[in-house]
Amino acid sequence: MKNITVIGAGTMGNGIAHVFAQNGFQVKLVDISEKALEKGVATITRNLDRLLSKEKISLETKESTLSNINCHTELTDGLSNADLVVEAATENVDLKKNIFQQIDELSPEKAILATNTSSISITQIAAVTSRPDKVIGMHFMNPVPIMKLIEVIRGYSTSDAVTKQIMELSETLGKVPVEVNDYPGFIANRILMPMINEAIYSLYEGVAGVYEIDTVMKLGMAHPMGPLQLADFIGLDVCLSILKVLFDGFGNPKYAPCPLLVNMVTAGKLGVKSGEGFYDYTASRKAETISKQFS
Known part of the structure; x- marks a missing residue:
């Protein structure tokens, strides 16, 4: 297994491409946007320069x-000789x-198809394929080049x-x-997201400040x-999406997203990537971003 195709050049996709490429694999990074690809490679270059x-x-x-x-911006080109495809889309x-x-239609028959999903059912995704x-x-x-864990979901x-090969x-x-195994939220987010949600509820109910x-x-x-920093x-949009998967999957009220989280996402306050969430990350406030803790 030497030829890896990564679908999506965003935060996770470029990190996954970086790690495979640094370990000697031939990587095809695919995104529909040329601009996203340029940004992804620029991020990889900055991270390599830091190292x-x-x-x-x-x-x-x-x-x-x-x-x-x-x-590549065309799937056909990006998948032509793939041994492993890793999807890292929204x-x-x-x-x-x-x-x-x-x-599934464009990859070689031998190729393993992997998803970087943090909560969506692998079984549900697999059902639309012939393999x-x-x-x-x-x-x-996240950040992929630094964090050691890979949650491998069957x-x-x-x-x-x-499974053994991966x-x-x-x-x-x-x-x-x-x-x-494949249950809503797997392990990482089944445990993490209720904690984050409870922290948001504690803020929402005035128990303590951020x-x-x-x-x-x-x-x-x-x-x-x-x-809250995490x-x-x-x-925050990703947190909300995962909580919805947990709530829909288990039907348990303990996974219901806090109204404060829903309102913040609706208002576009998404955290580091939007410049404001529970903390302010704008230049005027000189807030320290989380990513610096991993540099």
């Missing part, structure tokens, strides 16, 4: 990583189904052989893969960042 400045990689590694990445079930129908035994979840953590029909492949990337809630969790529970980093 180079800290002497964590050599100049040769930087150059070889970038040379291992080729960009967390929307209909969009992902549409993408998987296309990549459900070769569909699997590879939930990378769909109902995912074969033992494919577990071993994840280890070659220097990651720690953990195998889980700084106070995050400080309690950082200093009292040894979390590297507080739940929500800003993930994206």
Whole structure:
């Protein structure tokens, strides 16, 4: 397995492409937008420069990583010789189904199809393909080049052989893969999102302020960042989407998104990526972004 196709050049997609390319794989990065591809490669270059400045990689590694990445705006070109396709598009079930129908038709018969979804059913995605035994979840953590975990999610029909291959492949990337089964939110977000939602409810109900809630969790529970700060980093729209998946999947009121979260997303306050969430990230406030903690 040497030829990897990554669908989507956004935050997760360019991070996944970076990690595969740095480990010697030939990567085709695919996005419908040329601008998104340029931005994605620019992000990879900046992250490589940061690693180079800290002497964590050599100049040769930087150059070889970038040379291992080729960009495409057409799926046909990007999928022609893929051994593994990793989809990293927006967390929307209909969009992902549409993408998987296309990549199933255009990818070589041997190719494994993986999704980076953080909550959507692998079984549901696999059902629109002709190869459900070769569909699997590879939930990378953000920022991908830094975080060690890959949550490997087996769909109902995912074969033992494919699961074993993806577990071993994840280890070659220097990651720690953990195998889980296909239920709403898997493990990471089934545990994390209710905590974030409860923190938002605590703010909504006036129990404590943003700084106070995050400080309690950082200093009292040894979390590297507080739940509200983490929500800003993930994206409040993504948090809301995952909570909706959990609520729809289990039908339990404990997963119902807090009204404050719903209102903030409706108002466009999405966290770091929009410049404002529970914290202000605009230049005028000189707020420190979460990403600096991982640099």
